[in-house]
Amino acid sequence: MRFTNYKSIASAGRNKFDLASIRAIPMRAVAIDLGFGLTAGGTGRCRIPGHEDRNPSFSIRSATNRFTCYACGENGDVIDLVMKMRDISFVDACEWLTGRHLGGASVRPEMRQRPADREAAAKQPPIVPAKTEHAAAPDHEAFEWLLLVSKLSSSGYDYLASRGFSAETIAHFRVGQIGDRGEAMKTAVARFGLERLRRCGLVCDGKFGNRFVFPAGYLLFPFIIDGNIAYLQARRPDSGTQWRWLCPNSLLPPVFNRSALSDSTATISICEGVTDVISAHELGIPAIGLVGANARLDDTTLDLLRGRNVAIFGDRDTAGSRFARRLVDRLAGMGVTAIPKRLPLGANDLNDHLRRIKGIAA
The missing domain is CATH 3.90.580.10 (Zinc finger, CHC2-type domain)
Incomplete structure (x- = not known):
């Protein structure tokens, strides 16, 4: 429907x-x-x-x-x-x-x-609506500042290494990690003001008032478009499942790792989410990522996809198969031919495949 x-x-x-x-x-x-x-x-x-x-x-x-x-x-x-x-x-x-x-x-x-x-x-004369809040929008300066002050800790590095990511790959994707949540919000408000932070989604309504959206210890993954951080997604650095991924309030995610389209690579892969894109990079596979099956494919990204071989890597489950089928159909309607790729038997996603190759226990 x-x-x-x-x-x-x-x-x-x-x-x-x-x-x-x-x-x-x-x-x-x-x-x-x-x-x-x-x-x-x-x-x-x-x-x-x-x-x-x-x-x-x-x-x-x-x-x-x-x-x-x-x-x-x-x-x-x-x-x-x-x-x-x-x-x-x-x-x-x-x-x-x-x-x-x-x-x-x-x-x-x-x-x-x-x-x-x-x-x-x-x-009757028309009623002029009251001025509404500014629409949510990315704030490159605020996002860049947050990433710069969010240094990756040894525990964060160890977690990423346990997923099969090398030091070079971690540095390439500029992964950071939130320190003290309260201090981060206090410093951010002093620097940018509360209204600006709410507009870019870094502050939202909490149970006890304004709340910084990213908790302490969460890993930060920047979405970089044309050299600017357009979005941040955060992940808890352990195997827990509650609140695994968090993102700025009310902002839609752009394509992750669009810089993979900056050269003339003949084949590009599209993955579900951040982790599989980083896994693809570690495996030597140029890839971009979509967060959610209906994530935006902007005109610039579509133009960069045209004329290339496009492969779709979905997870080995019902949702992953649906993701691949829908994306193939959506791209076809936009003039881009894509084919779904099956993961090796026993691998639920690209990160599973990477860890198996490296001999890392799941």
């Missing part, structure tokens, strides 16, 4: 939906109504049909009232979530939401007014 095919539909027969009110229904309430179990921070296991989420990959953003699954790649607003979960149309999803959360008031208020009332309302 493609959500965008239904976005232009605002009515069906006599039903005229108040889409603004529907989309304002709190995402948390809708997700819980659909059976999601969420933490106080808005994360949990994805329950979207077809995705067997082994780790908490589903997240809601209160600032935008949208959801994202960083494993299967699905994202959208409350209507999108209902459509996906119940396998119903845009119109039926609006009916379901208004019936469950708006007391059945699905008809736009202006459609219920008498003609005289509508005429009087039309003569």
Whole structure:
């Protein structure tokens, strides 16, 4: 089901939906109504049909009232979530939401007014909306500063080495590590101001007020585009599964390691996420990475892919197979031919394959 095919539909027969009110229904309430179990921070296991989420990959953003699954790649607003979960149309999803959360008031208020009332309302001066917060946007300077002050510790280096990454590879990808979380936030606020940090997603709403998004000890992976850090993703430096990956609040991730497209390499691979891209580099395979199956493929990246042989490496599971199939189809629609690659038997992902080659126990 493609959500965008239904976005232009605002009515069906006599039903005229108040889409603004529907989309304002709190995402948390809708997700819980659909059976999601969420933490106080808005994360949990994805329950979207077809995705067997082994780790908490589903997240809601209160600032935008949208959801994202960083494993299967699905994202959208409350209507999108209902459509996906119940396998119903845009119109039926609006009916379901208004019936469950708006007391059945699905008809736009202006459609219920008498003609005289509508005429009087039309003569009223328009209401100028209050100034809203700035939209989320990357902050190259703030991201660069954070990476520079987040030196990789020996424990972080040991973890990366246990994944099969050499010192040269670790240096190539400029991996950092968050030190003291409170001190990082205090220094960042003094340097950049709270509003700027919230706008670039480094600070978000926490249970007790403003919260720095990256905890102490988390590894930092920069997404560098044209020499600037456009995004940061953080990973816990151990085998724990809770809060494994964290990212800036409300920012969508760009392509990881786009510099792999800077030369005339004939074959380029596309992987799921950061770890597999770094594993591919260690194996001598030029690769870029997408975080989530619906991650952005910007026009510049597409132009750089055209004319090359493109291979897709998905994980050896249902979600990985779906990632590869969808990406092959999406690229084909954009004029890029790609083929899915199967991992060697016994390897769940490229990092498994790398560690087996190096004789590192899983």
